[in-house]
Amino acid sequence: MSESERKAVYRVKIRGTVDDVWRELTRTDRPQYAMFNSVMHFNALAAGGQLRMRSPNGKYTGVAGRFVEVTRPVLLSHTLRFTNYDDPECTIVYDLKEIPEGVELTLTVEDLPTGTKSEKQLKQGGPFIVKNLKAVVETGRPTLGARLLFVLFKLLAPFNPESTRSENWPLPGTGS
C-alpha cells in the first residue's frame, strides 16, 4: 500500500484566529474538549519533545507521542500511538491556514496502521476532533454529543485496561 493510500485527511473552516485554534491544540491548563476531554502533558513543545494525553485526574494515559514539527501558530505535528493497543504509531499533522472567513484547519493522519483497531479509532476520531475544535473556538464549548461522551468516559474509567495507567507511560524529565 502506497504512502498516499495510508493517509486520511479532515478539514474544517473555523470562525476564529489561528492563535485561537493553536491555543486549543496546545493548551495544558484544562482538558482539551476536542481531544476527548484529555489533558495534554509535554516536556517540551518543540520537535523531539514527548507528549502524553491523560485523563483529567491524571490516572490514565490514552495517547503517547513525540512532537515532529512545531511551527507556532501554523503547523503542529506529532507521532501518536494508543496506549491500549500494540499497533505501530502514526503521525498527526495539524495545518492552520488563515483565510478570509477565519481559519482553515486540516488534520492529516499519515502512516495509518491499516487493518488495526488504531486505524478504526483514528478514522472515527478525525471528524470528532475537527468539528469539536470548531465548536470550542466558535462557541466556547464542545458539541452535545461530545459532552455526553465525556460523561460516559468518566463512568467507564475504572474499566480502563491496566496498560493505560500513567505510571506505565512516564513523561521523561517531568517526574510524572
Add this chain to the structure above:
Amino acid sequence: MTDAPDMNVVFQALAHPARRRILDIVRDRPGCTVGAVGDDFEMSRIGVLKHIRNLEAADLLVSQREGRERHLYFNVVPIQMIYDRWTSEYGRLWAGRLARVKYRVENREEER
C-alpha cells in the same frame, strides 16, 4: 454547526450524480490522482476537473500535492456536520436501526 452559506455549497456539490460518484471513488481509493478519477468517466478531463473543483470548494475533497501529482482525499466532516444538525433531534438510534433494516432487506432482494 455549519453555517448556512457553507451548507449551501455542500448540498450543491452533492446534487450532481457525477460528483457523488467521484466521492465514492475517492473514499474507496484514498490518495488517488485526478487522472485516475478521470479514467472512470467518459466525460472530458476538463469536465471531471470541474466537478473535482466543485467538491473541493465544498471541502468534500481535499487535494494534496505530493511530488508532481495531486492526490485526492475524501473529507467526511461536512457530511458529519449535516448529520449532527438533524439526527440528534429525531433520534440517531432509531434512524440507524431503520436504515440497517432497509439495507439488509434490499441486499437480500438483490441476492434472490
